[in-house]
Amino acid sequence: MTESASAAVPAGFLPVATVPRLTSLSHGGGCGCKIAPGVLANLLKRHMPLPAFPHLMVGPDTADDAAVYRLNDEQALIATTDFFMPIVDDAYDFGRIAATNALSDVYAMGGTPILALALVGMPISVLPHDTIAAVLRGGEDVCAEAGIPIAGGHSIDSVEPIYGLAALGLVHPQHVKRNATAQAGDVLVLGKALGVGVLAAALKQNQLDAAGYAALIATTTQLNRPGIALAALPQVHALTDVTGFGLLGHTLELARGAQLTARLRYAALPWLPGVEAFAQAGIATGASGRNWNAYRTGVTLAPRLPAIAQALLTDPQTSGGLLVACAPEAVPDVLTLFYEQGFAAATVIGEMRAGAAQVEVV
Template sequence: MTAATDSAPRLTSLSHGGGCGCKIAPGVLSELLARSSLPKMGFPDLLVGTETADDAAVYRINERQAIVATTDFFMPIVDDPRDFGRIAATNALSDLYAMGAQPLMALAIVGMPINVLPHEVIAKILEGGESVCREAGIPLAGGHSIDSVEPIYGLVGIGIVEIAHLKRNATAQAGDVLVLGKPLGVGILSAALKKGELDAMGYAAMIEATTKLNRPGTELARLPGVHALTDVTGFGLLGHTLELARGAGLAAHLDSGALRWLPGVQALAARGIVTGASGRNWASYGAQVEGAVTEDATLRALLTDPQTSGGLLVACAPEAAAQVLELFAKGGFTDAAVIGRMSAGAPGVRVFSED
């Protein structure tokens, strides 16, 4: 839980935010993209661009296959340099799995305060990212580095997908159930870490969750009953569920009693230990959310909590849910659970509890 050398500053002390909590608020991002996005017109082989805030771009290379490309990087969420590298790399590759793709290779994105951080600390960050690429079975084939004020690390991920198995975040169907692959609460645990209030057990749980590759996405995409896929990251569970709803033109319903949490997260949230990104998220999309979350500040903080390297969110036919859960369990995702459903209705999210 410390930096690589006693003389090195804490990584989290060098950045104004950490992990996927660094993301630009969804409302601001939508406005920026609306002003700057190029239309797909004239690029018929660009199957997925920016139009539905999907997880990666997809470009058809032949009648059967497409290249999937994504990039993700952020400032430190932890102080251990190798753990930071591992988390950032796992998070970046998650976008490929969320499209149903198989990763092919990665490129490193490196921005470091060269005169502030010892070189051995930077080397451990890079080593952490390389270890995740080895685990994913792909080469870290190059990259780009700059001398920056804040430490930044991430990857460009390149993958390939059979077009017939490509899964998007905008293709859920009415009647689908929602399955989430990982427990929630990464942002809250990272906030506790910054305040010196995260114990060793909480830290270990956070690292285990954020460095587990979302590999089941490739297999899940091949199931006929799986209609849509995304991963839950910086906009929190509410934000990414809302993207599913908007993309499909459906209403989403989340059962707060069915959600799985990392150890200690609910107690920390009740004490007000949350990230600033949680409030920014709610300000961006809260008007499209109904239910107890609108009155319960703790529940609101939990559901808007930014998830760094979060779980896959699957929309599937009810009869496919058992097979989805089985694939998750086979991959070691023992906290995967059915957490809600999609229905006809105005796009939005309603939070309820069957407890």
């Protein structure tokens, strides 16, 4: 046959040799591509404060995880959105991670997701349509696991691949958990191991093996469902999830919201397999340095900490774990809720104390 191979290529298909890695198409990945916290704070300062809305229970004033609007005495609506560029090259896994991350903010407010809308930006002429479809399928499968539909959405043809969700949830108004209501004496419990940004950076440099990749996918696609049960515990005083601003950044938000000192014990922090070795080899994300520059004035690191501590503590977490501030007597119940739902890395990492609004790491 004299017909060229290219003449038989169907629309939306690219030969394997020409398909680029997803992570090569974006300048950042996952929650590491957030606007730097210092820049974001400066941008938000330029806006006029919101007028009073009596039914708006949670707005932008404390940098909380989602907005909450009281519907009636029994229900409050949680609304949030999250989207980003690829953190991995596998399209299906990218969709799963992005969807899990977006739903996390509903769980972090103590809510139950009810539906989602897909937010899709893809370079249509660069990526095979099958690849884009796999991203969407990953998001759909996570939402199915959460028991909700993707009921619509919006798509654009963009230079970089972008995917995420606008997510809605419901919570009883008395069970809303904020990031600004921790109390002195509270114990801090973290639900997932840390180091997602470091592993993602290692993946991009072709240094992450199959076991490391499996650990990365397992943690970033684990839905933070314990947030629903945690919300029903009156001795859980504050709740957030650890994402793009790293453990230090999100703990500092807790401290500033409550006007307390958060003390973290570095030796108690759980790390994903291989993270510390990669950090010692100098593997980190650019977002880690931006995070440190943004909030270093609110953080004190003990001199005895290892040299890699700063990079690890500021490492951006994509679809990271819940951070719980609870009364000491509630710790067994909190840990049990995590363990029963498969969060084996959940552990106590510190406490809240009277003092200046800052984070101390000892």
